[in-house]
Amino acid sequence: MHAHPLGSLARRSAALLLLPALALGGCAQATGEAPASPAAASDTASAAPVEQRVTVSAMGDMLPHAPVHAEARTADGYSYGQYFDAIRPRYADADLVFCNEEVLASATSVDQVKTYPRFRAPVQFADSLGREVGCNAINLANNHMADYEQSDIDRTRAEWDTLQPRLISGASRSAAEQQQIAVTEIDGIRVAQLSYTTQSNQGHTDFGLNMAGGPLMADQLARARQEADVVMVSMHWGTEDSTTPDDEQRRYVQQLSDAGVDVVIGTGPHVLQPAEYVTRADGGRMLVWYSIGNMLSTQMPVNNRTGVIARWSFVRDGDAAVRVEDATAIPTFMDFVSRGVSLANRHSLRILPMAEAGDRVAAEFPGETADSRFAFVTQTLGGQITVQR
Structure with missing residues (x-):
């Protein structure tokens, strides 16, 4: 390939x-x-120039509520990989699999596991995302990453150290670690990943969590542009449950475009928002996913249960500049039984490709169909992204 x-x-x-x-x-x-x-x-x-290509798949908010942990329990811990069995073939061919781990993965006993409103998942949550799900480009900059102590951030990063992802950014154990730019090289293309959040639910150390704006972000954007061929920036931002980007998101898009960023991966609103190409001042194009929605959670509304696997490629021919192309979205449905049961008893969790979820969509949301959800995704993302079945 x-x-x-x-x-x-x-x-x-x-x-x-x-x-x-x-x-x-x-x-x-x-x-x-x-x-x-x-x-x-x-x-x-004058042979044709050699093509270099890096493929990326991105999945949104991984927000494990109590039922997620309950069905992940095993005889000796937790395993979350089974939730992704039906969709894994849709992203497994990617070189980079971006995942937003929206919670600390630092609990070492059952009594330390916490959910809404302050989340702490077991260390096996990170282990499953890495070993079973295949996540290897990890975002830790989000509003729940500082829900507990700096020691929880330290333990989360230590767990990821054992998994050796290609890229990880957004939360750090020290000021020195925070200054590092995450870069990986695939097929001769150097890819940098930066991560920031516009808000945190709790206080934290200056180095524990990367906040958007300010000198850290400006400095890292400039250095990443020098150290890599392409720059991806994860932004945890926006208004929850809104399918429309807000003014703050638009302002950051302008800043990121001015800095020469190639792809922006938006998370945080828990629902889909538009995606578009933005022409940069240098003539290049920046692909912006304002929000790729939820992936793993038990939030109830249909829009919260409709996500996408966002896909694109970084391509270079010979000595030409790297370009972003093939932006597509594969709609997904977070399936679980919620009608007629209490919140605590939501069960039978799994993530389905929307193309295979018609019966379950109708069972959970009378009047909705897989086709109506495809229409929602297509309309929300806008006309610049190809929606795949």
């Missing part, structure tokens, strides 16, 4: 092997063979 520098080496070796044959051109004429034309030689020398 990916091109490698060895491809250009092979072409150079092939060219060298042709030299003896060219030196014996008179022999070719003696045997009746026509000499190579100048046009043919030119075609051989």
Whole structure:
């Protein structure tokens, strides 16, 4: 799938092997063979540039309420991977799988596990996201990351250390760690990830959580642009349950565009918002997902249970600049039984591709169908994104 520098080496070796044959051109004429034309030689020398490509899939808010933990319990801990079984084939081919871990993953005993309004998931939540779900580009900048202590942030980061994701950003154990720019190289393309939140529900250390705005963000945007070929920025922002971006989001989009960012991944509103390409001052394009909605939660309304797997590619041909293309969205449905049961007894949790969720959508929301949800996604995202079934 990916091109490698060895491809250009092979072409150079092939060219060298042709030299003896060219030196014996008179022999070719003696045997009746026509000499190579100048046009043919030119075609051989000007081979098509090698394409480099990085594919990204992004999933939104992972917000484990009590039923999420209850059905994840095992004999010796917790396992959350089964919730993603039905959708895993839709993103498993991506080089980077972005996930917003909206909660601390720091509880080491059952009594430490907490849910709304202050969340603390077990350490196995991070382990499942990494090992079972396949998340390898992790956002920790969100309003719940400081729900408890700095030691909880430290433990969450330590758990991710054991999982070795390609990218992780947004919450740190020290000022020195906060200053680091997360960069990974795939198929010769260097990808940077930065993460910020516009709000925190609790106080925190200066280095514990990356807040949007201010000198930290401005400095990191400038350094990331220098250190990487493309820059992704995760922004936890917006008005909860609103499918429309607010003025603050628009202001940050302008700042990010001015800084040369390539992709903005919005989380936080718990529902979908539009996605669009923005033309930067340097002539490049920035892809903005204002909000990719929820992925794992037991929030009740139909819009909170409608998410997407957002997908795009970073592509470079030869020495050209990297471009963003192939922006698509695969709608998903957070399925669980809620009609006729109490909040605490929501059960049978799983995330379904919307194309396979028609019966469950209708059972939970009479009058809604999979088609009506596809229409909602298409209308909300806008005309610049391809919605896939």
